[in-house]
Amino acid sequence: MGKSESNQELDDFKPKGAIAFFIILIVMFAIMWFALYFELLSRG
């Protein structure tokens, strides 16, 4: 493998696993937070 090919691979790299993990983390946290938040609001 040449040096330029290796650089091209690095440029094209996208951390798909990390992005998916991050999105799941945010969504799960938001669901839990809003579940408690709306419980708080419903109790007045």
Add this chain to the structure above:
Amino acid sequence: MDKSEKTALILSGLILVIFFSGIIYAAVVEDIDVPTCITDMDPFERDTLFQTGPDTYELQMVARMWAFQPSTVRLPVGSTVDLYVTSQDIIHGFKIEEHNVNLMAIPGAINYLRVSFNKPGEFLFACHEFCGAAHHTMAGRIIIEEGLDEPETEEDV
């Protein structure tokens, strides 16, 4: 900075702004408050319930091993109660089901919270801080009734 890093930072910041706005909304628009420790009032030794306005009442609740005074409170629908809680002996908890009330009853101190009862029913309140052998029996009821003229309290003997 990498594009993915930038997106993650923006998303995290956005989520924080949304959560913080939610807390501000609950506090300002919905008037949902957190408990306050009252420092300019001497702790009371007896429970009291009296009317302070057309639909507002003041309830001074005393916790002790292992009962609340009063143990039963009857109030009309639509009542707003200024609730003051203290303890005669050790630290107890005070929680009313289905309402945003979660206070500590601390000897020598008074904790305050305002709560509204807008639907009729019977709501249990209980100690949620382990306080000894009969902790599990330390509970009472707030009964919200339609058409009740005078608020009432009952004591366990």
